[in-house]
Amino acid sequence: MSDTGNAGAAERLFVALDLPAAAEARDLAARLAPLGVGLKVGLELFTAEGPALVRELAAAAPLFLDLKYHDIPETVARAVRAAARLGAAVANLHVAGGEAMVRRAVAARDEAAAAGGGAPALIGVTVLTSLEGDDLRGVWGTDLAGGASEHARRLAGLARAWGLDGVVASAREAAAIRSDCGPGFLIVTPGIRPAGAAPGDQKRVLTPAAALRAGASHLVVGRPVTRAADPLSACRDMLAEMAAGA
Numbered sequence: 001m002s003d004t005g006n007a008g009a010a011e012r013l014f015v016a017l018d019l020p021a022a023a024e025a026r027d028l029a030a031r032l033a034p035l036g037v038g039l040k041v042g043l044e045l046f047t048a049e050g051p052a053l054v055r056e057l058a059a060a061a062p063l064f065l066d067l068k069y070h071d072i073p074e075t076v077a078r079a080v081r082a083a084a085r086l087g088a089a090v091a092n093l094h095v096a097g098g099e100a101m102v103r104r105a106v107a108a109r110d111e112a113a114a115a116g117g118g119a120p121a122l123i124g125v126t127v128l129t130s131l132e133g134d135d136l137r138g139v140w141g142t143d144l145a146g147g148a149s150e151h152a153r154r155l156a157g158l159a160r161a162w163g164l165d166g167v168v169a170s171a172r173e174a175a176a177i178r179s180d181c182g183p184g185f186l187i188v189t190p191g192i193r194p195a196g197a198a199p200g201d202q203k204r205v206l207t208p209a210a211a212l213r214a215g216a217s218h219l220v221v222g223r224p225v226t227r228a229a230d231p232l233s234a235c236r237d238m239l240a241e242m243a244a245g246a
């Protein structure tokens, strides 16, 4: 339940719990609970505190388990099964892990869903937004046609063809991906800053309303909420911006 009157917006927002320890994460989750927003657990908190905290948080709010799986197909399929048992609403994996890895992950998720225990939406990581043309050339030893943006768009097409429910994508690519992949495809977009906020280390930022207009289905926001003097009010303002601009 949302106390904002912006329940539709709350369902489309994940707040990144980029925090070092369970106490801070529980505290922030409890403060944000009245808004009905989703929560995202990433590598830092998961590595520090482990699955018990994820299970606890997932019982109280839609939880995006952002562990970006990238391994051999069997290992990733087993990790997806474990993520389903934790109650994650969304989990992700690198599309660059290849077709067999992605398809096995989707099959593992579908089996978990069929067994009745609930299972996460699976979304693909295309190109990390920290990588640009020169980084990609450095890794792959060749120029990728069209640079990072075109590469991300291409990987989003593969994600859809291989059965994923959506992708994580920067707002810069959201419009092209929306047009390629159609209305039901999830596009989860980080790099969100309310009008007038500091970008931090994000190179390309968009306001909540602009990201939704670009085609994002869901937004991920971290520091503008987690480091605000009053996270509840910062998050409520963000939901209002989403509702006004969508």
Ligand code: C5P
Binding pocket: 016, 018, 042, 127, 128, 129, 130, 168, 170, 190, 191, 192, 200, 202, 220, 221, 222, 223, 224
């Ligand atoms: O604090 P900020 O709003 O920049 O946090 C953004 C969140 O989204 C972080 O948890 C970060 O890991 C995540 N993210 C990102 N860019 C991506 C993928 C994930 O910023 N391409």
